């Protein structure tokens with residue numbers, strides 16, 4: 001199994017990641033709320049937006065099984081002021097049958113590497129305050145809760161987890 005950049009010319013890979021982003025919303029927000037937050041076309045555009053340097057400074061990584069099947073993905077981007085940028089892990093998803101095998105942790109290490117390459121030393125993510133699996137993952141990797149509040153279009157109580165990548169003194 002391996003982690004690689006998504007193929008930006010592959011409509012099939014981009015569509016698959018968009019479908020799995022919808023699966024994430026349904027899993028985290030519940031089926032009734034999750035299905036209505038973003039449409040599949042919007043999610044597909046969102047993946048493409050992360051891959052278009054004229055629109056964002058982003059990247060999409062995928063994890064592949066030995067047969068090439070994609071078992072997970074992670075979307076990253078750089079945000080903030082040019083003088084004070086930070087890396088954002090926008091979302092990560094692992095298919096249920098591949099969970100608890102260290103994939104999300106490997107994605108996080110890959111994110112740190114990519115943020116470093118972009119000259120950025122802070123990493124953060126937002127998730128639902130009830131997403132105990134993701135919060136445990138980030139805690140395991142030294143993240144602190146640095147903010148909270150309603151976020152985005154969901155209205156769900158959200159938490160922001162953050163850390164410095166190479167200097168872990170204090171929360172960013």
Ligand SMILES: CC(C)(COP(=O)(O)OP(=O)(O)OC[C@H]1O[C@@H](n2cnc3c(N)ncnc32)[C@H](O)[C@@H]1OP(=O)(O)O)[C@@H](O)C(=O)NCCC(=O)NCCS
Nearest residue numbers: 092093094099100101102103104105127133134136137140
């Ligand atoms: C959260 C998620 C990405 C974790 O993926 P994963 O590959 O199973 O995670 P890993 O195997 O790398 O786990 C690393 C650590 O995360 C934590 N963790 C992962 N799943 C957990 C769970 N179900 N309960 C508690 N802790 C969990 C543990 O600390 C774990 O370390 P351990 O195995 O030594 O105990 C996966 O469960 C998922 O895709 N969930 C649905 C999508 C989602 O919530 N995405 C985030 C949206 S913002």
